[in-house]
Amino acid sequence: MTYCLAIKTNTGIVFASDSRTNAGVDYIRTYSKMHVFAKPGDRSLVLLTSGNLATTQAVVNTIQNDIEDEAKPNLFTCRHLHDAAKYIGEISRKEQLRHAAAFQDAGANAGASATMILGGQIAGRPPEIILIYPEGNYISASPETPYLQIGETKYGKPILDRIIANSTSLEDAARCAMVSLDSTMRANLSVGPPLELAIYRADSLEKPIQRVFKLQSPFIKSLQKSWGEGLQRAFKRLPRFDWENSQ
Amino acid sequence: MTYCLAIKTNTGIVFASDSRTNAGVDYIRTYSKMHVFAKPGDRSLVLLTSGNLATTQAVVNTIQNDIEDEAKPNLFTCRHLHDAAKYIGEISRKEQLRHAAAFQDAGANAGASATMILGGQIAGRPPEIILIYPEGNYISASPETPYLQIGETKYGKPILDRIIANSTSLEDAARCAMVSLDSTMRANLSVGPPLELAIYRADSLEKPIQRVFKLQSPFIKSLQKSWGEGLQRAFKRLPRFDWENSQ
Numbered sequence: 001m002t003y004c005l006a007i008k009t010n011t012g013i014v015f016a017s018d019s020r021t022n023a024g025v026d027y028i029r030t031y032s033k034m035h036v037f038a039k040p041g042d043r044s045l046v047l048l049t050s051g052n053l054a055t056t057q058a059v060v061n062t063i064q065n066d067i068e069d070e071a072k073p074n075l076f077t078c079r080h081l082h083d084a085a086k087y088i089g090e091i092s093r094k095e096q097l098r099h100a101a102a103f104q105d106a107g108a109n110a111g112a113s114a115t116m117i118l119g120g121q122i123a124g125r126p127p128e129i130i131l132i133y134p135e136g137n138y139i140s141a142s143p144e145t146p147y148l149q150i151g152e153t154k155y156g157k158p159i160l161d162r163i164i165a166n167s168t169s170l171e172d173a174a175r176c177a178m179v180s181l182d183s184t185m186r187a188n189l190s191v192g193p194p195l196e197l198a199i200y201r202a203d204s205l206e207k208p209i210q211r212v213f214k215l216q217s218p219f220i221k222s223l224q225k226s227w228g229e230g231l232q233r234a235f236k237r238l239p240r241f242d243w244e245n246s247q
Numbered sequence: 248m249t250y251c252l253a254i255k256t257n258t259g260i261v262f263a264s265d266s267r268t269n270a271g272v273d274y275i276r277t278y279s280k281m282h283v284f285a286k287p288g289d290r291s292l293v294l295l296t297s298g299n300l301a302t303t304q305a306v307v308n309t310i311q312n313d314i315e316d317e318a319k320p321n322l323f324t325c326r327h328l329h330d331a332a333k334y335i336g337e338i339s340r341k342e343q344l345r346h347a348a349a350f351q352d353a354g355a356n357a358g359a360s361a362t363m364i365l366g367g368q369i370a371g372r373p374p375e376i377i378l379i380y381p382e383g384n385y386i387s388a389s390p391e392t393p394y395l396q397i398g399e400t401k402y403g404k405p406i407l408d409r410i411i412a413n414s415t416s417l418e419d420a421a422r423c424a425m426v427s428l429d430s431t432m433r434a435n436l437s438v439g440p441p442l443e444l445a446i447y448r449a450d451s452l453e454k455p456i457q458r459v460f461k462l463q464s465p466f467i468k469s470l471q472k473s474w475g476e477g478l479q480r481a482f483k484r485l486p487r488f489d490w491e492n493s494q
Contacts, residue, residue, distance in 0.1 A: 154401035154402050154434070155401050155402070155404060155405055156405075157402060157434050158402055158403075158405070158430040158433065158434055159478070161433055161434065162475060162478055162479075163478070163479075163482055171487070171488060171491055172482075174488065175482070175485045175488075176482070179482075179485070183405040186405065186408060187401070187404050187405055187408065209490065211488070219486060219488070219489070222486040223485055223486055226481075226484055226485050226486055227481060227485060228409060229481075230477075230478075230480065230481020230482070230484055230485075231406070231409055231410070231477075231478075231481055232409075232410075233477065233480070233481065234473075234474060234476075234477020234478055234480065234481055235410055235419075235422070235423070235426075235477070237473055237477055238422045238426070238470055238473050238474060238477075239466060239469040239470055239473055240418070241418060241421065241422075241458070241466070242466070243456065244418055
C-alpha cells in the first residue's frame with residue numbers, strides 16, 4: 001500500500017508521500033514515490049506514484065528516457081499539464097497491457113495497475129494537480145476539492161477536510177499533509193517512513209523545496225507530540241452529556 | 248454503508264451507531280442498527296448490525312421470536328456471551344444461505360451478508376464485546392484492542408487509537424465514539440444521522456443508558472463546534488518547518 005497526496009492552494013502546491021512498498025507482509029522495502037521533473041524557468045512538475053512498483057518504475061524510466069532522447073512528446077514539451085497527464089496515462093496503460101496476459105495466467109487480482117498524481121506548473125499556465133487512473137484517464141482538482149489522494153486515503157482524510165481551504169498557507173498545508181500521513185501510518189502498517197514533502201510556490205517555475213523526514217527526525221517527533229497533546233486538549237474540552245451535568 | 252462501534256473499558260461498554268441504510272445513492276432510508284435485549288438482573292445485551300438489511304432484520308426478528316417462544320437456545324438462556332455469538336452467527340448464516348442462490352442468479356456481488364457486534368454482560372460473567380462475521384464465526388476484543396468496528400471503519404479509527412484505553416471513563420469513551428461517528432459521517436455520505444448511543448455500566452445488569460441524537464441536537468452541534476475549534480487550535484500549535492524559523 002501507499003499514501004500520497006497533493007494539495008493545491010492559492011499560493012502553490014504541496015506534495016507528500018510515504019515510502020513503503022510491500023509484496024506481502026514479509027517483503028517490505030523502501031522506495032521513493034515522489035519524482036521531480038523540472039526545467040527551471042519553463043516548468044516544474046512532480047509525479048507521485050502508487051500501485052505496482054514495476055509499472056511505476058517503468059513509467060518514470062520512460063519519462064526520463066523520453067526527455068533525454070527528446071522524444072515527441074516528452075514531459076518537457078507538453079504545452080498543458082493535461083497533455084502531460086495524457087502522455088503519462090498512455091505510458092502507464094501500455095506498460096500494464098504489456099504484462100496483463102502474464103498476470104491473468106498467474107491469477108493475480110491486483111495486476112500491474114498504477115495510480116498517479118501529477119502536479120506543478122508550465123510557464124504561462126496556472127498551477128494544477130491531476131490524478132491519473134490506471135486506465136489512463138484523469139481528473140484535476142477543483143476549488144471545491146483542493147486536494148487529491150492515492151493509495152490508503154481514508155484514515156488521513158478527516159483532517160484534510162477540516163483544515164484545507166484555498167486560502168491555507170503552503171506551510172500550513174504541508175503541516176496538514178504531514179499529520180494526514182502520520183495518522184495513516186499509525187493505522188496501516190503498509191504505509192511507512194521516510195515521509196517525503198515537496199512544496200512548489202506558484203509562478204516560481206523553480207524546483208520545489210524538498211524534505212525527507214525519517215520517523216526519528218526532530219520535526220516529525222515534535223509534530224507527533226504536539227498533535228497528540230493538542231488532540232487530548234481538544235478532547236478534554238468536549239461538552240458533557242446531560243446526565244453528567246446533573247451529577 | 249454503516250458505521251457502528253463498541254468500546255470496552257474497565258468500567259463498562261459504549262455502543263454507537265449511525266442510522267443510514269441505502270440501496271444505491273437514490274434510495275436512502277433511516278433504520279436503527281442498535282438492538283437492546285435485556286433481562287434486568289440477569290443480562291443486558293446490545294446487538295449492532297451492518298450489511299444486508301433484510302438479513303439483519305430477519306436475525307433480530309428470529310432472536311425476538313426465539314425469546315418469546317422460549318426456544319432452546321435463545322438469547323436469554325445462553326450461559327456465556329460466546330454462546331450467544333455462536334447462536335446469532337448461526338441464525339445469520341442460515342438466513343444468508345436461504346437467499347444465496349437467488350443472489351447468485353441475480354449476479355449480485357454484495358449478497359445477503361451481515362456483520363454484527365454483540366456486547367454486554369451475563370450474570371456471573373465479565374462484560375464482553377464480540378464481532379460476528381458473515382460466516383458466523385466471531386472474535387472478541389482484548390485489553391490491547393479495546394474496541395470493535397463494523398462497516399465504514401477507517402475514517403473514524405485514528406481518533407479511537409489516540410484516545411481510547413482500558414482506563415478511559417465511559418463518558419469519555421462515549422464522546423470519542425461520537426467524534427469518530429461525526430468524522431465518518433463527514434467523509435462518507437452513506438453514513439448518516441440520527442446517531443445512537445448506549446452506555447452499559449459493568450455489573451449493573453440493567454438496560455444501558457440510551458440516547459438518540461439528531462444532527463440538529465444541541466449536544467451534537469456543541470460537540471462538532473468544540474471539536475472543530477479544538478482541532479484548529481491544535482493545528483495552529485504545530486511546529487514550524489526549518490525554513491519558516493529562519494524567515
